[in-house]
Amino acid sequence: MMYNNEHFEPVITPNVNVPGCETIDFYLQKENGYKGLEKALKMKPAEVVDEVKKSNLRGRGGAGFPTGMKWSFMPANPVDANGNPKPKYLVCNADEGEPGTFKDRLIFTKTPHRMIEGMIIGGHAIGSNKGFIYIRGEWFKEIRLMQKALDDAYAKGFLGKNILGSGFDFDLVIYKGAGAYICGEETALLNSLEGKRGEPRLKPPFPAQVGAYGMPSCVNNVETFAAVPYIIDKGWEKYAKMGTERSGGTRLIGVSGHVHKPAVYELPMNLSINDIIEIAGGVKGGKLKAVIPGGASAPMLRADECHVLTDYDSLAKAGTMAGSGGLIVMNDTVNIVEATYTLLKFYEHESCGQCSQCREGSHWLARMFKRILDGGGTQDDLDYIAKICGNMAGQTICAFADAVTGPALSSVRKFRGEFEELVAKGGLKGIGKKESASHKLVGAHV
Amino acid sequence: MLSEKIKKTINGIRHQFPTEQALLLPILHEIQNEYGWVSMESMKAAGEFLNLPVSKVREVASFYTMYRLDPIGKVDVQICTNISCWLNGADKVLACAERKLGIHHGQTTKDGKFTLTQVECLAACGTAPAVQINQDYFEQVDENMMENLIDQASRDLDAGKEVGKSTQKDGEWP
Numbered sequence: 001m002m003y004n005n006e007h008f009e010p011v012i013t014p015n016v017n018v019p020g021c022e023t024i025d026f027y028l029q030k031e032n033g034y035k036g037l038e039k040a041l042k043m044k045p046a047e048v049v050d051e052v053k054k055s056n057l058r059g060r061g062g063a064g065f066p067t068g069m070k071w072s073f074m075p076a077n078p079v080d081a082n083g084n085p086k087p088k089y090l091v092c093n094a095d096e097g098e099p100g101t102f103k104d105r106l107i108f109t110k111t112p113h114r115m116i117e118g119m120i121i122g123g124h125a126i127g128s129n130k131g132f133i134y135i136r137g138e139w140f141k142e143i144r145l146m147q148k149a150l151d152d153a154y155a156k157g158f159l160g161k162n163i164l165g166s167g168f169d170f171d172l173v174i175y176k177g178a179g180a181y182i183c184g185e186e187t188a189l190l191n192s193l194e195g196k197r198g199e200p201r202l203k204p205p206f207p208a209q210v211g212a213y214g215m216p217s218c219v220n221n222v223e224t225f226a227a228v229p230y231i232i233d234k235g236w237e238k239y240a241k242m243g244t245e246r247s248g249g250t251r252l253i254g255v256s257g258h259v260h261k262p263a264v265y266e267l268p269m270n271l272s273i274n275d276i277i278e279i280a281g282g283v284k285g286g287k288l289k290a291v292i293p294g295g296a297s298a299p300m301l302r303a304d305e306c307h308v309l310t311d312y313d314s315l316a317k318a319g320t321m322a323g324s325g326g327l328i329v330m331n332d333t334v335n336i337v338e339a340t341y342t343l344l345k346f347y348e349h350e351s352c353g354q355c356s357q358c359r360e361g362s363h364w365l366a367r368m369f370k371r372i373l374d375g376g377g378t379q380d381d382l383d384y385i386a387k388i389c390g391n392m393a394g395q396t397i398c399a400f401a402d403a404v405t406g407p408a409l410s411s412v413r414k415f416r417g418e419f420e421e422l423v424a425k426g427g428l429k430g431i432g433k434k435e436s437a438s439h440k441l442v443g444a445h446v
Numbered sequence: 447m448l449s450e451k452i453k454k455t456i457n458g459i460r461h462q463f464p465t466e467q468a469l470l471l472p473i474l475h476e477i478q479n480e481y482g483w484v485s486m487e488s489m490k491a492a493g494e495f496l497n498l499p500v501s502k503v504r505e506v507a508s509f510y511t512m513y514r515l516d517p518i519g520k521v522d523v524q525i526c527t528n529i530s531c532w533l534n535g536a537d538k539v540l541a542c543a544e545r546k547l548g549i550h551h552g553q554t555t556k557d558g559k560f561t562l563t564q565v566e567c568l569a570a571c572g573t574a575p576a577v578q579i580n581q582d583y584f585e586q587v588d589e590n591m592m593e594n595l596i597d598q599a600s601r602d603l604d605a606g607k608e609v610g611k612s613t614q615k616d617g618e619w620p
Contacts, residue, residue: 087464096569097566097567097569098567099528099529099530099566099567099571100529100530100567100571101567101569101571102569102570102571102572104569105569105570136569137475137510137512138512138568138569138578139569140581140582140611140613140614141581141582141583141613141620144613144614144619144620145619145620148619171462173459173462173463175468175471175472176471176472176475177471177510178471178474178475178510178511178512178513179510179511179512180509180510180511181566181567192471193468194465194467194468195465195467195468195469195470195471195506196467196470196506197505197506197509198509198510213464213465213468215464254571254572255572256530256533256571256572256574257529257530257533257534257571257574258533262530262571262572262573262574263572264572292529296528296529296567326571328529328530328533328571330533334533339529339532339533342527342528342529342532343528343529346528346529346566346567349566350566352509
């Protein structure tokens with residue numbers, strides 16, 4: 001009803017509710033499976049890259065970087081110091097762990113072959129013969145399902161040597177993460193893939209020069225790969241038309257929190273947040289209060305800002321981001337300070353600890369929010385939160401510190417009244433002792 | 447201190463990776479899976495097996511939350527309390543599990559059966575609250591279901607059955 005986009009059709013999820021949709025037979029018979037690969041292997045790699053560039057596909061992991069451009073950064077014939085050719089690696093980032101984001105899990109369990117096909121096409125496009133799928137380790141079931149999908153693809157000759165008689169070889173290997181949110185950052189992921197601590201690397205050099213195992217590498221998100229077969233099979237124009245001027249195609253939006261029908265929805269990008277909430281059955285348990293539009297790291301929006309459209313540029317203009325497509329809805333029973341504190345506890349736990357600004361800052365923020373909740377907060381704290389955030393954002397190796405400041409800063413800016421009320425009232429239970437505030441901060445155990 | 451099974455598994459995937467160190471996460475996963483935790487002895491053995499100094503093994507093992515460096519209970523009840531789960535009552539589920547088991551999160555029951563862990567986002571926000579028992583996911587968990595899950599796990603444990611590894615059966619796909 002609200003899909004006021006005549007060009008829209010589901011690219012990734014047309015059949016995810018059909019039983020058996022995850023099998024290779026279903027994909028081949030009902031979904032035109034591996035036809036995009038057949039077509040791509042007849043094209044030159046540069047033509048494939050060009051097709052993806054023109055489709056305006058942007059990375060679906062969070063940063064929204066144009067995928068075709070990322071692929072074009074890969075060197076054509078890299079050689080080592082002795083003049084021997086270097087291998088190139090293609091890496092799939094399936095370390096989904098951004099709070100509010102659960103779209104990649106749907107692809108893994110319902111349409112894994114779409115992603116595998118996208119990776120093989122990607123391998124052909126960048127001239128790589130080996131790909132790694134980095135999956136979060138908690139997904140025991142999903143890992144097994146993906147392994148089965150890979151085995152099936154090998155058995156049908158879509159993976160391995162001389163794929164479909166084209167002379168192109170491509171292997172895919174699963175690598176299990178071990179429960180670190182930061183490994184979703186691409187250079188941390190590469191370190192983890194090498195069997196090291198998942199600490200982000202300084203850039204440059206960029207992964208396209210020095211990536212996994214020191215070789216040129218390209219890292220893309222699950223959903224990004226899953227969109228590629230459609231683009232090659234149906235052509236870039238059809239895909240680009242569905243989107244906005246600067247961003248093609250559809251997006252998977254995972255709606256969670258206080259809605260009647262939380263789920264992953266594949267939607268065009270010209271919908272507003274209000275439209276999406278309506279599609280997800282509307283707000284439950286009260287009136288709309290706030291929305292986090294793109295995973296926990298995206299600054300939150302007040303109810304009166306939710307008319308904003310959900311494409312990358314509109315959200316950026318509204319001071320937040322499209323991120324990973326996790327839309328978290330909060331109704332008016334929620335205390336924003338408490339909600340933000342649950343996020344800050346998460347960041348405090350997940351900071352890798354390399355940079356002091358982030359390691360210390362995330363702890364300080366969590367403690368300050370806790371102190372306000374417990375009744376030890378002061379008016380000065382509210383300005384101090386902004387000051388800490390200012391010392392974190394943009395000051396560190398990776399974007400994690402910026403991500404922490406997203407919810408922290410936006411909550412104080414947009415719901416300052418609620419903070420002030422808590423400070424005045426003496427915390428959630430109204431039993432706080434303000435004079436002990438400074439002691440609490442030093443010795444606080446969160 | 448490394449079982450033959452682990453050595454065989456790791457040798458089987460060795461050809462897939464360009465470096466020995468890349469096998470470190472996989473070997474730690476195998477150790478965690480087989481022994482339930484990663485002891486200093488097993489870290490030493492893993493280091494010897496992969497030709498890595500034990501300091502390197504420990505440095506990596508201590509970085510990732512899935513490797514438990516202390517022994518835990520046979521059943522690890524992991525409850526997500528991040529935003530979407532919290533909005534849907536995860537704190538009640540956690541409190542219920544604490545009551546039922548008589549421990550705080552982060553603790554193990556005296557009989558060594560259960561460990562209760564508060565975890566961060568399990569990427570099941572659409573079906574919140576999410577709980578992971580050993581390796582199995584349970585979604586849309588309420589207090590009633592939480593109690594039943596604990597009871598069931600306790601019964602299975604007493605009957606000598608493996609708990610929370612239903613997706614790992616050989617020859618059977620989840």
